[in-house]
Amino acid sequence: MEFLDLPPMLGAAGSVRLPGSKSISNRVLLLAALAEGETDIRDLLLSDDVERMLEALRALGVDWRREGDSLNYRVCGVGGPFPVKTGDLFLGNAGTAFRPLTAALALSGGEYRLSGVPRMHERPIGDLVDALRQLGADITCTANEGYPPLHLKPATIRPGGVVRVRGDVSSQFLTALLMALPLTGVETTIEVVGELISKPYIRITLELMARFGVQVGQQGWERFVVPGGARYRSPGTVFVEGDASSASYFLAAGAIGGGPVRVEGVGRTSIQGDVRFAEALEQLGARITLGDNWIEAAAPAGGVLKAFDLDLNHIPDAAMTLAVAALFADGPCRLRNIASWRVKETDRIAAMATELRKLGAEVEEGADYLVVQRPPRLQPAAIDTYDDHRMAMCFSLASLGGCRVRINDPKCVNKTFPGYFEAFAQVARPVPVLAIDGPSASGKGTVAARVAETLGWHYLDSGSLYRLVALAAMRAGVAFDDEAGVAALAAGLPARFEGGRVLLGEGADRDVTDEIRSEACSVGASKVAVLPAVRAALLDRQRDYRAAPGLVAEGRDMGSVIFPDAGLKVFLTASAEARAERRHKQLIEKGLAANMENLLKDLQERDARDAARPVAPLVKLPDAALLDTTQRDVDEAVAFVLDLVGRGGKSSG
Ligand SMILES: Nc1ncnc2c1ncn2[C@@H]1O[C@H](COP(=O)(O)OP(=O)(O)O)[C@@H](O)[C@H]1O
Numbered sequence: 118m119e120f121l122d123l124p125p126m127l128g129a130a131g132s133v134r135l136p137g138s139k140s141i142s143n144r145v146l147l148l149a150a151l152a153e154g155e156t157d158i159r160d161l162l163l164s165d166d167v168e169r170m171l172e173a174l175r176a177l178g179v180d181w182r183r184e185g186d187s188l189n190y191r192v193c194g195v196g197g198p199f200p201v202k203t204g205d206l207f208l209g210n211a212g213t214a215f216r217p218l219t220a221a222l223a224l225s226g227g228e229y230r231l232s233g234v235p236r237m238h239e240r241p242i243g244d245l246v247d248a249l250r251q252l253g254a255d256i257t258c259t260a261n262e263g264y265p266p267l268h269l270k271p272a273t274i275r276p277g278g279v280v281r282v283r284g285d286v287s288s289q290f291l292t293a294l295l296m297a298l299p300l301t302g303v304e305t306t307i308e309v310v311g312e313l314i315s316k317p318y319i320r321i322t323l324e325l326m327a328r329f330g331v332q333v334g335q336q337g338w339e340r341f342v343v344p345g346g347a348r349y350r351s352p353g354t355v356f357v358e359g360d361a362s363s364a365s366y367f368l369a370a371g372a373i374g375g376g377p378v379r380v381e382g383v384g385r386t387s388i389q390g391d392v393r394f395a396e397a398l399e400q401l402g403a404r405i406t407l408g409d410n411w412i413e414a415a416a417p418a419g420g421v422l423k424a425f426d427l428d429l430n431h432i433p434d435a436a437m438t439l440a441v442a443a444l445f446a447d448g449p450c451r452l453r454n455i456a457s458w459r460v461k462e463t464d465r466i467a468a469m470a471t472e473l474r475k476l477g478a479e480v481e482e483g484a485d486y487l488v489v490q491r492p493p494r495l496q497p498a499a500i501d502t503y504d505d506h507r508m509a510m511c512f513s514l515a516s517l518g519g520c521r522v523r524i525n526d527p528k529c530v531n532k533t534f535p536g537y538f539e540a541f542a543q544v545a546r547p548v549p550v551l552a553i554d555g556p557s558a559s560g561k562g563t564v565a566a567r568v569a570e571t572l573g574w575h576y577l578d579s580g581s582l583y584r585l586v587a588l589a590a591m592r593a594g595v596a597f598d599d600e601a602g603v604a605a606l607a608a609g610l611p612a613r614f615e616g617g618r619v620l621l622g623e624g625a626d627r628d629v630t631d632e633i634r635s636e637a638c639s640v641g642a643s644k645v646a647v648l649p650a651v652r653a654a655l656l657d658r659q660r661d662y663r664a665a666p667g668l669v670a671e672g673r674d675m676g677s678v679i680f681p682d683a684g685l686k687v688f689l690t691a692s693a694e695a696r697a698e699r700r701h702k703q704l705i706e707k708g709l710a711a712n713m714e715n716l717l718k719d720l721q722e723r724d725a726r727d728a729a730r731p732v733a734p735l736v737k738l739p740d741a742a743l744l745d746t747t748q749r750d751v752d753e754a755v756a757f758v759l760d761l762v763g764r765g766g767k768s769s770g
């Protein structure tokens with residue numbers, strides 16, 4: 118399975134241009150297709166769901182073209198029902214294509230088959246089918262009654278009078294009926310049965326129908342009158358707003374990660390209900406500023422979001438973002454009236470509860486609510502995304518909690534926001550890592566410790582982990598070449614680093630600081646470090662040292678394997694003779710016996726082993742600054758590295 122590892126983030130600030138709204142894009146495409154005249158659509162969303170709609174329209178005889186590589190499309194309307202009278206349409210997992218097309222095709226007098234991905238076949242459509250059957254449509258659910266796939270056959274449509282449709286499972290059923298009924302030319306009243314959910318989406322539908330010339334009469338949220346003789350007419354040019362649901366991730370990032378983060382493409386004048394996500398964030402204490410076409414969010418004055426108890430029925434999609442934002446609130450948070458989550462791309466209530474728990478949260482899950490209580494500290498987790506773009510996008514925010522987050526199947530964001538993770542990287546600032554790699558006795562430990570102290574950053578001496586493993590192997594009588602045996606020791610190594618001391622044992626009761634520096638441990642470390650299973654066992658443990666405000670990590674593969682995304686990389690080296698001399702001096706000072714000739718030979722052997730091993734060999738990376746200290750003292754080396762950090766990793770030479 119593909120995955121994306123997000124490092125712990127320090128904070129978020131900046132600005133993002135939003136992709137077009139999915140809800141508006143697919144509605145406008147259908148309306149433009151059914152309308153008289155040509156429609157120029159600007160800033161259309163390019164994503165899987167929109168692709169499904171475009172393909173379907175082409176198959177149904179609608180001529181459209183994209184202007185070059187732009188987001189501008191021209192659609193030649195057919196001025197009534199679809200001209201192509203047979204078709205087999207695959208609509209993926211695009212609810213915004215499946216539901217409205219079902220209604221429009223049922224009233225088009227042809228024979229059509231509509232299907233989607235397996236999850237689409239688990240998402241209910243019975244309420245819409247029932248409503249269309251009242252109008253005389255001939256629709257068969259070919260697998261399970263009430264669910265796609267569907268088989269539509271020509272039938273005598275009897276419009277007029279009253280059609281009843283349930284509004285409490287998905288508002289898309291009402292949207293689909295509203296958009297299709299003008300095809301009949303007869304005044305028809307729709308009566309909504311049950312409490313209509315997600316009302317703002319109906320507002321988008323009515324607003325866009327009006328732009329295409331059809332004014333629907335409205336009595337509360339219970340009755341809608343589609344006028345007789347109404348026809349869709351192209352308004353000429355339509356601009357698609359930025360996606361307000363997609364805006365929620367960035368606004369939340371600003372509220373959690375300091376901010377300000379600005380989204381461009383939606384604002385005060387937006388017709389999308391999800392802009393009200395900004396109001397919800399405001400209730401959590403976030404500082405929100407609105408322009409006509411932008412919204413900006415920053416953290417509360419006190420830094421921490423307030424716990425909340427909110428009815429989120431009006432913003433079901435953006436509300437998912439609040440479930441993750443709850444990890445940053447100062448108490449238990451309740452998300453109410455979100456039953457529609459259960460019939461979306463996945464059962465979002467169950468999925469959300471499962472994944473939030475992986476991060477350590479306590480979650481109570483109800484039929485139509487969630488209660489989320491954050492843990493004292495988030496724990497790193499691999500998040501499953503259930504082929505649900507919003508799961509992937511909202512869990513990226515957990516990385517602002519200072520822990521690593523792995524997003525499985527990150528490409529699922531293509532449904533609505535193919536460039537999501539690039540946009541997130543534009544505003545989220547990773548905890549900085551300075552990776553110092555180089556051969557033995559080049560001065561990595563000395564330089565790294567001093568730089569870490571000067572910057573106030575954490576320090577990882579990765580070599581000591583391999584030394585500890587070697588020590589543990591010797592103690593347990595496990596041979597250095599017994600890969601599985603040594604890896605098992607490495608995985609369960611009970612070690613702690615405290616104030617320059619290295620402590621071993623369950624109760625961290627044995628101080629092994631000096632013991633692991635012995636030549637036996639040095640040789641052993643170099644041998645066990647060759648074993649891939651040992652390196653794998655130590656991978657996550659090393660990554661967990663990355664914490665605010667920053668980390669200085671030294672070893673052999675800090676820049677290549679452990680922190681390949683480190684913004685600061687140094688390759689520290691010196692001639693073998695200079696290094697052997699330093700090691701000699703170091704040992705003599707410690708009162709240990711040392712022989713220059715043996716040291717040089719041993720060091721050259723270790724250099725060769727480190728450089729030649731197939732897994733994580735020691736190499737100078739192209740993006741690492743070279744620091745040769747053969748002719749430089751410690752102060753000069755430290756100054757070189759600090760200067761590099763000051764320049765954000767760009768070496769001057
Ligand atoms: N640039 C330098 N010039 C001279 N001696 C150095 C320099 N850098 C480090 N040393 C000394 O060399 C010895 C080995 O350095 P150390 O930091 O332990 O290397 P490493 O971590 O790369 O094995 C230490 O005694 C250290 O004081």
Ligand SMILES: Nc1ccn([C@@H]2O[C@H](COP(=O)(O)OP(=O)(O)O)[C@@H](O)[C@H]2O)c(=O)n1
Nearest residue numbers: 557558579580581583642643646672673674
């Ligand atoms: N990131 C790292 C760090 C150390 N090592 C190995 O672990 C051994 C001990 O590392 P160290 O940094 O304490 O060694 P010295 O450079 O101090 O001799 C080295 O000889 C390397 O073979 C590694 O493979 N990868």
